[in-house]
């Protein structure tokens with residue numbers, strides 16, 4: 001997958017390519033992340049990218065011409081891309097949106113600053129994505145969040161089994177995890193995890209997932225598609241509850 005990010009702070013964004021799983025995916029050629037400095041698409045000496053808003057009021061607005069030049073350059077060098085504007089007004093990023101975006105061959109993410117971009121730049125934009133109902137000072141952090149969330153669904157970037165067990169996949173939260181040592185500060189790893197009984201471990205993990213989801217996110221629990229293992233886990237959970245109540 002090829003991802004382009006256009007920003008006035010390329011140094012801020014470039015670290016997304018330099019750490020962990022994303023860096024590995026870039027090295028293995030699964031991801032190509034190009035970062036473009038919007039100021040390279042200005043024509044004046046001071047590389048100005050903002051101007052006063054028509055109609056007055058506070059703040060500045062990102063000028064349209066650098067974006068128009070950028071998209072002309074991009075289309076003639078890289079071809080068609082799905083263009084995403086980072087915006088608090090966009091549809092909210094979640095697992096489903098990230099999966100959908102991971103199916104695109106090429107995306108370009110536009111980072112806004114100031115009061116936002118001149119509305120006429122919207123002619124290049126296919127989608128607006130928000131990372132939550134709050135306003136940030138710029139689109140660079142949202143762009144990095146989008147790249148990270150989307151990359152995990154690009155085949156080969158993260159083990160498929162791991163993605164499927166993570167929170168939100170199939171509307172469940174992940175189960176608790178433990179590693180060595182077996183005991184710390186009087187707290188032990190649950191016996192079942194060292195039993196070697198894979199069926200029992202799977203059932204325990206599903207029970208914990210269901211419990212966590214019910215308690216922390218009843219909204220997504222209601223959307224979960226219950227399978228045979230869920231039914232078994234729920235029956236076992238109810239039995240435990242009844243036993244504890246006695």
Ligand SMILES: C[S@@+](CC[C@H](N)C(=O)[O-])C[C@H]1O[C@@H](n2cnc3c(N)ncnc32)[C@H](O)[C@@H]1O
Pocket residue numbers: 085086087088089110111112113114115116117129130131132133134135136137138139140142
């Ligand atoms: C200060 S904000 C502009 C907010 C805009 N005046 C509004 O109220 O809708 C500057 C830029 O940060 C980015 N941004 C801010 N909050 C965001 C969010 N929650 N999700 C995605 N991008 C956001 C956008 O690119 C936006 O153009």
